[in-house]
Each structure stands twice: as C-alpha cells, then as structure tokens.
Amino acid sequence: MLPWQSAWAEALYGPEGFYRRPEGPAGHFRTASHAAPDELAGAVSRLASTLGARRIVDVGAGRGELLTSLVGSPHELWGTDVVVRPAGLSPSIGWSPGVDALPDDVFEGALVIAWELLDVIPVTVLEMDENGRPRLVLVDPRTGRERLGGRASSADLDWARYWWPLDHLGEGDRVEVGRARDLFWHRLIDRARRAGAVAALCVDYAHRRADRPAGGSLTGFYRGRAVPPRPDGTMDLTAHVAIDSVLSATGGSCTLTSQAQALKELGVKNDELLDPGGLGGFAWLLHEF
Template identity: 40%
Template structure:
C-alpha cells in the first residue's frame, strides 16, 4: 500500500497511467470544450500583458496540462496576426505529443517565461496525500485504505494553517510547491490557475474519480482520473500582485457576457441572431455560479505587469 499521493502519481502518470493512455476530453468536459469564448478571454488577457510589456519581440504563451492543445490553438486563433506572429506557444503535457500540429510540445516548463501561463484544471491533478485522525491514509490499487504513519512536519504545519478542522483532510502542499515553481520561472507577465477550488473557510474532503463523463470512486488503478479541489488561497505566492476570484467575475472582466442579443436582429439578420444566441448560452454556462462560474481563478503577476484593474473590478474574493 502507498500513500494517496504516491498511488495517484503512479495511477495518473506512470507508464500505464490514465493520462498516458487516455484523452481527457473523452472523459470530462472543461471550460475549453464549452465555448471558444473561454480561449478568447485568455487572448484578451494576453493582449493586455503584451501591451504592458511594450510588445516584446517574443511573447510566451504556456498551457499547463494542455491535453490535445485545444485551449492553446483557440487563444492563437483569437489573436491579431501581428501579435500571433510573435507568440511562442508551448503546450506542456506528459502524454504522447500530437505530431505535426504546429505547436511546440514539452514535458516540463521552460526555464524563463515572459508572457502568459495558463493552468486550466492543472493543479487539481497534482496528487496530494490524505490524512485521517492525524495519520496518513495508505491505499491499495483496488481502493482499500489503511492508516499509515504520521505526516512529516511540513505537512502538519500546512494542515494547521490551511485546513483547520475535520477528521479527514487533503494536504495541498504539493500544489503550493508546483505553483511556486511555475511562478519562479515567470520573469514578467501573468500566471492564471483556473480550477475547482475551496478556501480555508470552506475546506472539505473532495477526493474523487472521473471516467466516461461521470464521477466514480477514486481508485488508483489507472482506469480513472483522480482529482481533488485546490486550495488556491494557499497556493498564492506571498509578495506578488494577486487576484483571487471566481471564474464568473474573471470572465466578465475579460469580455464574456451572457446578455441576450436584440430581438430585432432575429428579423433583420436571423443567422447572426442564432450565432449570438448560441454565444449567449455558452457564456451563461461558463459563468454559471452553480457550475463553471464557481471555479476559482488565481492570477499573479510579475515584472511590472499590473493586475490592479482586475483586482479593483471584481465584486469579491472567491468564497
């Protein structure tokens, strides 16, 4: 038996792991698959970063856990040609890379980054340990659990700070370290983590599995995705400009609105009306406060790029 972190690491990313064999889009639907409006929002954010950086000759666009590269392609398609020509688009993914698709594929982050890093539903797949009654939970490949040793001191300190109550908890420190490594490589620009998340006030155990479009028990046998909500408030690196809000607020600031098109357009231009109506439905799904709109967005900037306009405009922090 292994700790949940080690078991999930092997089940997801080992030689026969879920992400080595499966295409995520075959098992679950993310904001990327809902609408091109999602990629368009990131394109607008990249244009803001580019303007604040003075249009550098090379502008990095990094997609963490890129899957099949759909988000990266969507952002590139939404950019003006003069900006697109300066973009260094890198898809970071552990799975086998698609051939001849025009993207640069990598298994890890570049050493230095100037531009925008997108981590859409990436941190939730950084495996975490589970603790119950003060001891690590061990798990077998069939999902059988047993009590293990006491967590190490750094994990106990994380729990005391970020998970103040409850008999069972998920130790999010590996996500903090992964995000800190990412932000440490960003010389100038913005990094965004968009994920289902919770705050210190709403912590609860969330370990779950996904397969074939539905939830299943989180069994670390390589046949399902294993995920847990992200403590984005803990991930935020101190000392950097930070906005922590909901996807609903973030996308509204980036131009994704769910307003209905004018009715007279149905008469004067029916095709445009139907397209606008479709976009309205997609925007509503992306910003639904009971669904994707409740996702957390952690935005941090470096190198003179400011998030003040976003921080001033959001209605409130993620709850």
C-alpha cells in the same frame, strides 16, 4: 497498500498512467475548453493582450485543446504536458513533453496558464482516527480499498494546523495537504518571472480555510461520470485546491476572483462558463510580474 499521494501519482503520471492514455483527459471529463472553446480562447487572448503578453504558454495542456482554439490569435503559442507532441497539433503551436522540458526563453513575454492543473497534482491524504490524531490514508491501487496508516509527517502537520485546522475535526474527517501544489506553483511562477514572463494564471476547483470540505474532495472521473476514486490508471483523480495556501506560497501582486467574474470582465456571455454553481465557480488566481 500505498499512501494516497504515491498511488495517485503513479495512477496519473506513471508509465501506464491515465494522462498517457490515447483518448486523453477529454475522453473522461468536460471543462471550459470543451464547453465553449472559441469564447474561452477569445477571453484568454484578450487577457494576454491587456497584460502586454506576446506569447501564451499552457502548462498541463492536455492534447492542446485550448491552444488549438487560440490558433489565429496575435500571440505565439506553446504547450506542455506529460505526452509527446499530440498528433495533428497545428505546426504554429510549440510543444514540450513535460514542464521541465520547457526552454527558459519560451517564458519571455508570456502569459503562463495552468487550467485545472493543480487539482491533479497528488497530495497527502490524512484522516482523523478515533483518538483525534491525523493519520495517513493508505489505498490499494487495484481496488481503491483504504485503511489508516502511520502518523503524518511534521511538515504535513504544520501545513494542516495553519491551512486546514484540525481542532474541530472528528473521527473520519479528512485533510488534503496542499504542500505539493504550493511548491509546484511557487517554482513555476518563480521560474517564469526570472525568465521574463509578464503574468501567470491558475484556474481551478478551489476552497478556502473557512470552507474546507470535512470529508475531503478526492474524486474519480471516468467517461464523464464522477466515481469513487481508484488509483489503477483507468480514471482521472482530482481534489479541490486550497487556493489561499497557493496564494500565500507565492506572494507578489495577485488577484483572486471567480471564473464567472473574470470572464464577465473579459466580455464572455456564455451561460455555462458563467454558471457560479459549475464552471463559473472556479477560482482565478492571476499573478502579474
């Protein structure tokens, strides 16, 4: 058995991982870029123009669905994901196979977006044992069967004590430690800022300290259905984002709102995109540099 974070990372991003499968993530779940691609692209383009961006860089771009809808906008377009350039992608869209492969000059004058990316960055999963101690949750990648492992690291405990308080948790309650997500976003926007980006936008399922889910939120998605999570490479694995921790880790000039509110202000009228109980409930965290 492996710690959830390790099994999760291999299941999504390993050589045979879910995000490398030929059907791509769109074969298993539907999000805003699938629900109303043209309206969403129009809103993103208007946001980029308002911010003075001449380029849009999509980090975690899947197979380029949102970027494809943006073709014809007045912005240069660039995407990156763990796969090589998708077949049939417009030649007007630049592509890098992995965020580390992005050239620094791509960030200059850019709005950098990460649409439902942080929720698929694997994190440590802890569970409270019968003695009130947080312990690692281990999982069998083939079956999804779990058991409790050793004690949490001091760094994970420090994060949890502040961002996911343990005092009121009981046996079986869980903590999804967001340190890896905080660090990823901090590094990305720090690099983007230094390279001349004008803003960065994170859009994701989210919660705050006052409303953390006691049982955690780790879920699998397979062929459009939510299923018990199993890190065998056949399904998406996602957990909601501690967005207040992400915000704190980055600092600077930030705006945190809901997708519904942000899209309304950008002129969107699509009911599905604005549904506060669905896609409209996503958090929008915008950093302006």
